[in-house]
Amino acid sequence: xxxxxxxxxxxxxxxxxxxxxxxxxxxxxxxxxxxxxxxxxxxxxxxxxxxxxxxxxxxxxxxxxxxxxxxxxxxxxxxxxxxxxxxxxxxxxxxxxxxxxxxxxxxxxxxxxxxxxxxxxxxxxxxxxxxxxxxxxxxxxxxxxxxxxxxxxxxxxxxxxxxxxxxxxxxxxxxxxxxxxxxxxxxxxxxxxxxxx
Numbered sequence: 001x002x003x004x005x006x007x008x009x010x011x012x013x014x015x016x017x018x019x020x021x022x023x024x025x026x027x028x029x030x031x032x033x034x035x036x037x038x039x040x041x042x043x044x045x046x047x048x049x050x051x052x053x054x055x056x057x058x059x060x061x062x063x064x065x066x067x068x069x070x071x072x073x074x075x076x077x078x079x080x081x082x083x084x085x086x087x088x089x090x091x092x093x094x095x096x097x098x099x100x101x102x103x104x105x106x107x108x109x110x111x112x113x114x115x116x117x118x119x120x121x122x123x124x125x126x127x128x129x130x131x132x133x134x135x136x137x138x139x140x141x142x143x144x145x146x147x148x149x150x151x152x153x154x155x156x157x158x159x160x161x162x163x164x165x166x167x168x169x170x171x172x173x174x175x176x177x178x179x180x181x182x183x184x185x186x187x188x189x190x191x192x193x194x195x196x197x
Contacts, residue, residue: 003033006047013057017064025060061195062188107190114183121172125165132162 001009007026014022029050036046050056089096135158139151 001044001047003030003043003047006033006050006053009053010056013053014060017061017068021064029056058192058195062191064191066187066191111183111186114179114186118176118179121175125168125172128161128165128168132158132160132165134158135161 007030010029011022011026014025032050033043033046036049037043041049136155137158139155139158
């Protein structure tokens with residue numbers, strides 16, 4: 001495959017995006033091919049080094065917001081629909097609209113659950129640390145006011161809570177990073193449904 005055929009195929013696969021975005025991507029990959037050929041590769045080797053047009057187009061599309069992908073896909077579909085297809089879509093809308101709402105609700109609930117996990121993990125750490133500090137401060141004031149509490153035991157409990165909270169900071173940080181990666185992978189997985197031809 002030569003450079004022009006490669007760029008034409010990438011451009012075809014990006015159909016539906018704004019013309020400026022397509023031109024920007026095409027010029028980027030044309031320059032990438034030129035850089036590799038300047039370094040001594042043949043045109044075919046440079047194209048093989050970059051990747052297949054399908055892979056390149058998918059990566060470009062996966063970086064776009066999901067709303068842009070939906071708009072591009074619906075614009076492309078709208079241009080190619082015939083009258084009988086439009087009538088069929090309208091007649092079957094009670095069925096497919098219900099299924100679509102259920103699927104979107106499930107996907108949204110999964111996304112919200114992941115965020116809730118992140119927030120609850122962080123809130124637990126903050127509660128342990130601040131609660132431990134609060135208990136320790138109460139115990140210190142109890143030492144001076146002689147309120148009748150076992151102040152050393154209460155202070156030990158406060159320090160223990162604070163220590164547990166501090167010990168969990170690193171594991172919770174890695175758990176949150178993992179959840180963010182999972183959310184990113186989940187969003188990319190959803191976007192792939194709008195990229196397929």
